[in-house]
Amino acid sequence: MKVGIIGATGYGGIELYRILSNHPNVTRCNLYTSSDEGKPYVSVYPHLHDLCSDQLHPLEPERVKEENEVIFLATPSGVSANLTPKLIDDRVKIIDLSGDLRLKEAGQYEKWYKKTPAAEHVLNDAVYGLSEINRSKIKEAQIIANPGCYPTATLLGLAPIVQNQLVKPKTIIVDAKSGVSGAGRKPSIGTSFVELQDNLKIYKVHEHQHIPEIEQQLHEWDKEVQEITFSTHLIPMTRGIMATIYVELLEDWENKRLLDLYKQFYKDKPFVRVRDEGVFPSTKDVYGSNYCDIGLKFDPRTNRLTIVSVIDNLMKGAAGQAVQNFNIMFGIEETTALRFIPVYP
Numbered sequence: 001m002k003v004g005i006i007g008a009t010g011y012g013g014i015e016l017y018r019i020l021s022n023h024p025n026v027t028r029c030n031l032y033t034s035s036d037e038g039k040p041y042v043s044v045y046p047h048l049h050d051l052c053s054d055q056l057h058p059l060e061p062e063r064v065k066e067e068n069e070v071i072f073l074a075t076p077s078g079v080s081a082n083l084t085p086k087l088i089d090d091r092v093k094i095i096d097l098s099g100d101l102r103l104k105e106a107g108q109y110e111k112w113y114k115k116t117p118a119a120e121h122v123l124n125d126a127v128y129g130l131s132e133i134n135r136s137k138i139k140e141a142q143i144i145a146n147p148g149c150y151p152t153a154t155l156l157g158l159a160p161i162v163q164n165q166l167v168k169p170k171t172i173i174v175d176a177k178s179g180v181s182g183a184g185r186k187p188s189i190g191t192s193f194v195e196l197q198d199n200l201k202i203y204k205v206h207e208h209q210h211i212p213e214i215e216q217q218l219h220e221w222d223k224e225v226q227e228i229t230f231s232t233h234l235i236p237m238t239r240g241i242m243a244t245i246y247v248e249l250l251e252d253w254e255n256k257r258l259l260d261l262y263k264q265f266y267k268d269k270p271f272v273r274v275r276d277e278g279v280f281p282s283t284k285d286v287y288g289s290n291y292c293d294i295g296l297k298f299d300p301r302t303n304r305l306t307i308v309s310v311i312d313n314l315m316k317g318a319a320g321q322a323v324q325n326f327n328i329m330f331g332i333e334e335t336t337a338l339r340f341i342p343v344y345p
C-alpha cells in the first residue's frame, strides 16, 4: 500500500515514518510539507542518514489523493478540519492524529479549541480510534479520529470500570503528567530547556482541550458519568505520559477482584498490560513502544481506587495507535510493525 504523511517534519510525522518504513504492507511512504518542499527528509532529521533518500513534497490535496491509498495527518489542530474535506475520496482512507475530528459536537470543538470546527458530515463520518475498544467500527471506517495522548492513557485506565458501570459519578479525578515531545517540535518559551529542566509545571488548569474528549467517551460508556476533574503537568523528560486516576466506586471491592476484572477485560488486547497486585508501571516500561501499562490498588479506608496508566505519548498516544488503527482498517494483524520491546534504560 502507498501511504502519505502530512506534517512529516513534526514529531508525530517522524514517528509515523519510523514505524511505516518497517511495515511489510507499506510499499511507499510519501512525505508532505507545508513549508519545506523539495528538501531531503534527512536534512530535517539527520538520524536518517543512509536510511532515507526521500524528499518532502508540497502539500497539494489533489496530488496527495492521487499518490496514496491511506493518508495520515500529523498536523496542528485547525489544519485537518479544513484539509480533510479536500482529501475525501472513495479510494482513500484518512487517519487524523490531531484533535479536529474527535469531538462529535462542533460547538464543543469551538469552545475548547477556540478554532473553526470541521464540517458536520466529516465529524459524523469520523470514527474515534481507541483501538482496543472500537475495533469493529474502526474496521469499517473511512476516516479515523485518532485519540489524544492524555485521553488514550486515561480512557484505557478507566474503561473496565466505567463500561461495567461501577463508578460513582462525579468522583473521577485524573492527575496526568507528560514529557515535552507531547507539545510538538515547534519551539516555545514554555518548552525551552531553561524553563523545563529541574522544574514541574501544571498547565491549562480546567481548560485542557482533552477534557471534553475524555468526557464524551466516558459518557458513551456510562450515561451517569459526566464531568471529570483533569489536570496536566509538564515533566522534564522527552517522552511518556503517566495518568494517575482517583475514583470512588459504588460498592466495596477487593483488590484481587478488581485486578481480575481488568485482566479479563484486556485479555485479548495485545498492547494493554495489566500489572500484578502491588506492582505499578513507570513511563520507562513503555518508552518507544505501543504498550499501555496499567496498575491499580483499591483503598478500603476511603473506598477509592487509584489507577496508574502509562503510555509513550508519541506511540500509543499518537503514531503507534494510528498504525494499529491502520492495521485494523485493512484486516492486517493488529500488532504488525508495532511489536517490539520498549527501549530500556
Ligand SMILES: NC(=O)C1=CN([C@@H]2O[C@H](COP(=O)(O)OP(=O)(O)OC[C@H]3O[C@@H](n4cnc5c(N)ncnc54)[C@H](OP(=O)(O)O)[C@@H]3O)[C@@H](O)[C@H]2O)C=CC1
Pocket (backbone or CB within 6 Å): 006, 007, 008, 009, 010, 011, 012, 013, 032, 033, 034, 035, 036, 059, 073, 074, 075, 076, 077, 079, 097, 098, 099, 147, 148, 149, 181, 182, 183, 184, 185, 186, 313, 314, 317, 318
Ligand atoms: N506530540 C504528541 O505526543 C502528540 C501529538 N498529537 C497531535 O498530532 C498532531 C501533530 O503533533 P506533533 O507532530 O507533535 O506536532 P509538530 O509541531 O511536531 O508537527 C506538526 C507538523 O505539522 C506541519 N504543519 C504546521 N502547520 C501546518 C499547516 N498550516 N498546514 C499543514 N501542515 C502544517 C508542520 O510541518 P511542515 O511545516 O513541514 O508542514 C509540522 O512539522 C497535533 O495535532 C498534535 O496535537 C496527538 C497525540 C500526541
Ligand SMILES: CC(=O)N[C@@H](CCC(=O)OP(=O)(O)O)C(=O)O
Pocket (backbone or CB within 6 Å): 077, 097, 098, 099, 100, 147, 148, 149, 178, 179, 180, 181, 182, 183, 209, 210, 232, 234
Ligand atoms: C505536553 C503537551 O503540551 N501536550 C499537549 C498535547 C497536545 C495534543 O496532543 O493535542 P491534541 O490531541 O488536542 O491535538 C497539550 O497538553 O496540549
